[in-house]
Amino acid sequence: MRLRTALAALALLAVPGLAGCGGEPATAAAGEGGRFTLRIGTIGTGNRLTGPTGWWHSKGKLVPALSGIGVTDVKVVTFPNGxxxxxxxxxxxxxxxxxxxxxxxxxxxxGQPTKLIAQSVVNNDAGILAKKNGGPASVKDLQGKKVAVQTxxxxxxxxxxxxxxxxxxxxxxxxxxxxxxEAALERGDVDAAAVPAINYEVLKAKGYPGIDQASADHPGYRGTSATVVTDKFLAAHKDIVTAWQQVQRDATKEAKANWDDYLTFAVSLVQFPPDLVKKTTVKDQLPDEPFSDEGIKLLDGTRKFLVENKFxxxxxxxxxxxxxxxRA
Structure with missing residues (x-):
């Protein structure tokens, strides 16, 4: 299998000195104190921040909440993958x-110099779908087959x-x-594919057989999120940790208390059927605190897996x- 190659390529991207994807110089935002624009990266499209903090940002609450540490603006940059x-x-x-x-x-x-300051999501679900008409019926049937995933x-x-x-x-x-x-499965380029929960539900609704789901079949392999800051930024703005964690607490509490409004925001971020977006947007996946026992357990399980497999x-x-x- 070409498993290590994919994650080895990911690791190489973290080696200091590699070229980036263009943009503002490092000093443009971080500075050495004073007022600054906070540059945030996340996965998605449209340069929109997701989750409760994204919901707050859409309501104009994020920058005021961070103004005490010098933030005058937030620049969100989205990427297709990690x-x-x-x-x-x-x-x-x-x-x-x-x-x-x-x-x-x-x-x-x-060796990428970062520090972990929070987990905003726990128990991210995913699933494996097969192609139609004679595709694999179980994970065991993937022996010798072609499987796609966002590596x-x-x-x-x-x-x-x-x-x-x-x-x-x-x-x-x-x-x-x-x-x-979907296109790859339809053409028969691959026999199966692993996808996030929303894609899993959308493709199942179109008749692609689901053969495994993390929440039902492999709960220990559900994903979590990681909110990190660079060591350089943290050295200049040590108060980002407590400030960001408080924002996450407050935004999450408000999101859960105004769930219908939050779901409307979640639907606006993607081009999927609203009912399926709402089905896969789950309150329990949003922890009340920046770190939870469950989130840390899942995160450390993933760390051990990656170490054991030399990724x-x-x-x-x-x-x-x-x-x-x-972490208190």
Whole structure:
């Protein structure tokens, strides 16, 4: 299987000195104190921040909540996947990033200088779909088949775990953005694909058989998010930890109290059927605190998996990664 190649490529993106994807110089936002624009990277489209903090930002509440530490504006940059976001972090084009745990862990293990300050989402679900008409009926049937996944993502980690549990070796694991999955399955380019929960539900509704789901079949492989800041930014703005964590607490509390409004925001971020977006947007996935026992357990399980399979170059503990004072 071409498993290590994909995640090894992700790790290389975290090596200092690699070129980034263009943008503002590192000094444009971080500065050495005073007033500044906070540059945030996340996964998605349209340069819109997601989750409760994104909901707050859409209501004009995020910048005022961070103004006490000098934030005058927020610049959001979205990326199609974790490896692309890591390139921007390496290049000094971002101060803070919120994305999947797997690319964040692999990048840290490759020497990328970041500190973890929060987890905004836990129990991210995913699933494996098969092509129609004679496709595989179970994970065991993926032996010798072609399977697609957005490599370097929490979905990738889930897929590898499910395959390992079944003792299965596909002929090939192909990198494919989740948005391109349906076309590949329809053409028969791949026999199956692992995708996020919303894509899983959308494609199931179109008749693609679901053969495994993380929440039902492999709950220990569900994903979490990682909110990180660069070491350079943290050195100049140590108060970002407490400020961001308070924003996350307050935004999450308000989102849960105004759930219908939050769901409307979630629907506005994507081009999927509203009923399926609402089905896959779950309150329990939004932790009340920046770190929860459940989130830390899932995160450390992913770290151990990546270390054991040599996807992390240099082992580290979560305590080493978490920013000082970030976890009570």
């Amino acid at each position: 490896p692309d976001l890591n390139q921007a972090l390496v290049a000094g084009e971002l101060d803070l990033a919120s994305y999947g745990d797997t690319p964040a862990l692999v990048a840290k293990g490759a 370097g993502s929490y979905i990738h980690r889930y897929l590898l775990g499910a395959l390992a549990d079944a003792g299965v070796k596909p002929a090939e694991i192909i990198h494919l953005y989740s948005t391109d999955t 992390i170059k240099k082992e580290f503990t979560l305590d080493e990664w978490i920013a000082p004072g970030a």
